[in-house]
Amino acid sequence: MNKPSHRILVMGVSGSGKSHIGQQLAAKLGATFIDGDDHHSPANVAKMASGTPLNDNDRRDWLATLAELFADHKACNASVVIACSGLKKRYRDRLREADPALHVLYLEGSHALLRERLATRAGHFFKGDNMLASQLADLEPPSSDEAVTVSIALSPGEIVERFTAALAPTLRVH
Numbered sequence: 377m378n379k380p381s382h383r384i385l386v387m388g389v390s391g392s393g394k395s396h397i398g399q400q401l402a403a404k405l406g407a408t409f410i411d412g413d414d415h416h417s418p419a420n421v422a423k424m425a426s427g428t429p430l431n432d433n434d435r436r437d438w439l440a441t442l443a444e445l446f447a448d449h450k451a452c453n454a455s456v457v458i459a460c461s462g463l464k465k466r467y468r469d470r471l472r473e474a475d476p477a478l479h480v481l482y483l484e485g486s487h488a489l490l491r492e493r494l495a496t497r498a499g500h501f502f503k504g505d506n507m508l509a510s511q512l513a514d515l516e517p518p519s520s521d522e523a524v525t526v527s528i529a530l531s532p533g534e535i536v537e538r539f540t541a542a543l544a545p546t547l548r549v550h
């Protein structure tokens with residue numbers, strides 16, 4: 377029998393720690409980590425770099441690409457963690473088309489703490505509070521049925537621990 381594999385979405389607005397936590401989670405699970413940011417089109421990157429938030433239309437092809445990555449890993453019975461804002465329910469539904477058993481970790485934080493985290497992060501194309509405010513406006517937080525929600529005020533290690541503990545029965549983490 378194949379060993380179990382898992383597809384995991386780490387979601388939240390910019391600055392919530394998706395990349396940082398996603399990498400640690402993937403390392404703990406022996407999964408591949410993919411940063412959704414690396415799959416934006418040049419047009420999307422240019423738009424964000426100019427300080428303009430993305431809209432549904434801009435995100436459509438990007439989500440299709442990430443869904444394909446989930447599907448490819450599922451087809452190979454390979455575990456993968458993808459960091460992607462996944463702000464709206466329908467965006468997550470789009471990703472779940474690739475794997476109905478998709479696990480979701482939602483990183484929840486206050487506007488003040490998110491702003492602080494973004495202010496201390498260097499060398500990233502994301503621009504400013506205007507985009508953070510727009511992402512918070514777009515955000516449709518997942519219900520407890522859809523995701524494990526963990527506060528970003530906790531340490532990265534604790535966040536990973538809480539998520540893996542919540543999913544222990546299905547993830548078979550040792």
Ligand SMILES: Nc1ncnc2c1ncn2[C@@H]1O[C@H](COP(=O)(O)OP(=O)(O)O)[C@@H](O)[C@H]1O
Pocket residue numbers: 388389390391392393394395396397459493494496497528529530531532535
């Ligand atoms: N739980 C945490 N505690 C403290 N700092 C964190 C935590 N999670 C992430 N960070 C830091 O916050 C900043 C934003 O994290 P990042 O992973 O880039 O967020 P995102 O990918 O969601 O935009 C980074 O400098 C990162 O090192």
Ligand SMILES: O=C(O)[C@H](O)[C@@H](O)[C@H](O)[C@H](O)COP(=O)(O)O
Pocket residue numbers: 389390391394395413416424429430435460461462463502511
């Ligand atoms: O849905 C969105 O609008 C995108 O996810 C996007 O705007 C993202 O937030 C940026 O690529 C910044 O990257 P981080 O979210 O990693 O800061």
